[in-house]
Amino acid sequence: MTTHVLSDTGVMLDRSIKHVTRSLDTIITVTIMPIAFLLLFRYVFGGAIQANTDNYVNYLMPGILLIAIASGISYTGFRLFTDMKSGIFERFHSMPIARSSVLWGHVLTSLVSNAISVAVIIGVGLAIGFRSSAGLLAWLAVAGMLTLFTLALTWLAVIPGLTASTPDGASAFSYPLIFLPFISSAFVPTETMPGPVRAFAEHQPVTAIVNAIRALFEQQPVGNDIWIALAWCAGILVIAYALAMAAYRRKIT
Amino acid sequence: MATASPAIRVDGLRKSYKELPVLKGVDFEVAPGSIFALLGSNGAGKTTVVRILSTLLKPDGGTASVNGFDVGSEPLRVRESISLTGQFAAVDDILTGRENLVMVGRLRRLGNPRETADELLDRFGLADAGGRRVGTYSGGMRRRLDIAMSLIGDPPIIFLDEPTTGLDPEGRIEVWNEIQKLAGDGTTVLLTTQYLEEAEKLADRIAILHEGTIIVSGTLAELRKLLPPAKVEYVERQPTLEEVFLSVVGKQA
Numbered sequence: 117m118t119t120h121v122l123s124d125t126g127v128m129l130d131r132s133i134k135h136v137t138r139s140l141d142t143i144i145t146v147t148i149m150p151i152a153f154l155l156l157f158r159y160v161f162g163g164a165i166q167a168n169t170d171n172y173v174n175y176l177m178p179g180i181l182l183i184a185i186a187s188g189i190s191y192t193g194f195r196l197f198t199d200m201k202s203g204i205f206e207r208f209h210s211m212p213i214a215r216s217s218v219l220w221g222h223v224l225t226s227l228v229s230n231a232i233s234v235a236v237i238i239g240v241g242l243a244i245g246f247r248s249s250a251g252l253l254a255w256l257a258v259a260g261m262l263t264l265f266t267l268a269l270t271w272l273a274v275i276p277g278l279t280a281s282t283p284d285g286a287s288a289f290s291y292p293l294i295f296l297p298f299i300s301s302a303f304v305p306t307e308t309m310p311g312p313v314r315a316f317a318e319h320q321p322v323t324a325i326v327n328a329i330r331a332l333f334e335q336q337p338v339g340n341d342i343w344i345a346l347a348w349c350a351g352i353l354v355i356a357y358a359l360a361m362a363a364y365r366r367k368i369t
Numbered sequence: 370m371a372t373a374s375p376a377i378r379v380d381g382l383r384k385s386y387k388e389l390p391v392l393k394g395v396d397f398e399v400a401p402g403s404i405f406a407l408l409g410s411n412g413a414g415k416t417t418v419v420r421i422l423s424t425l426l427k428p429d430g431g432t433a434s435v436n437g438f439d440v441g442s443e444p445l446r447v448r449e450s451i452s453l454t455g456q457f458a459a460v461d462d463i464l465t466g467r468e469n470l471v472m473v474g475r476l477r478r479l480g481n482p483r484e485t486a487d488e489l490l491d492r493f494g495l496a497d498a499g500g501r502r503v504g505t506y507s508g509g510m511r512r513r514l515d516i517a518m519s520l521i522g523d524p525p526i527i528f529l530d531e532p533t534t535g536l537d538p539e540g541r542i543e544v545w546n547e548i549q550k551l552a553g554d555g556t557t558v559l560l561t562t563q564y565l566e567e568a569e570k571l572a573d574r575i576a577i578l579h580e581g582t583i584i585v586s587g588t589l590a591e592l593r594k595l596l597p598p599a600k601v602e603y604v605e606r607q608p609t610l611e612e613v614f615l616s617v618v619g620k621q622a
Contacts, residue, residue, distance in 0.1 A: 120478075123475075123478075124476060127472055127475045127476055130472075131461065131464065131472055134463060134464060134468070135463050138463050138502075139463070202457070202459065202461075202462075203455045203456070203457045203458070203459035204459045204460070204461055206420075206423075206425055206453065206455055206459060207453060207455065207459035207518070208476075209424075209425055210423040210424065210425060210448060210451065210452070210453040211448055211452075211473075211476055211477070212445060212448040212449040212477075213476050368425070
């Protein structure tokens, strides 16, 4: 049975990648908002923000990428919901296949489609002045960090995908996640915020992740931030995976 | 027939949804290579029986075996023996007809899924539509593709849950012909339907599921004996609207 997991997951991945490439509008809807924020903060608000940096696009980039991923994963919830409703889920489950491949196909697809969105946004960033002196190792570390973040949020997205009763419910949960970077160090230094807000901002996962990625891009020492960021992502991943699997087991029995 | 062990055996099957009992002790057996119709009105529990037999749902009590394998203790063996065509065509709208078939072929580990896909497209009159997305198919085409997907891997037992609900008369006749061909090739077919005519036309044996139990079961001839013998009456026979429809559109029932 375990030998089939990989090949079955491959078939499922192939299927849902076709869903992504045949509805490229999903990539556009996912990237358009982060790109709009990028332009807005670069050309409208940026001039008034004191971020103690000589390149505000560089400062923005990590938070913008996290916003893109937070909005991208809502499509995983949506696609999973559609599968549940259409009956194809039941067809797969009545077949002699590794059942876990049904979920993993969606999760891996989320990694691929979010990687495409991230690449598009970095491309736009480069066009308006994003520059990084980071070497290959630092870029790999950024890619690893973003992959882990995507994986954690995708498993989070699986939960409403399995349990929601409407397509809107399956994807709406990502809105608060999209908002999270605004109350973090993504756009302005947290020192400028009033007490309680600052306390929240400094102790939520986005700040640690943003700081770690920013340090990697700028070739600065990453300090503790990268470990806090990794711990947050791993923690969210483990809990979301456990809850998603529990919801899945309830669905299939 | 009497000596062969049954392809499907259901014994004292019980299932409740919350407080609502749906199945209150269902018993029946299906002989290998026969067509068995489970007849009942909406909400009689037909789909629940099919979902239990295809390992999608666990019963509260009773036993069921398919191809000699217990659905509770050997679900994987059961899944290797069956194919489910659910109430709503479980096809992928974004993929083409051919891609749907190839996907199932790969999941069933066929050596040459493409070849099998082309054969089935031919057999089900979908050769021209094979390269089109299923989202553009008519209801009858979707249902034929759905059944074609179920035949991949030649499972010895096929469950068809209301296969003609929502089809036009032509589509219904096409599906009927396919079901008869299947049984002719030795496949065991368990069919649920709410159309008396469909059970009458196709089934070797018919069981009527009503308020959670099988109230009668037998061949059509046996069921007819339950009523007083036929009287000879002279009535002027008008063509039915269905006969008129089929003759004007040029199809034969």
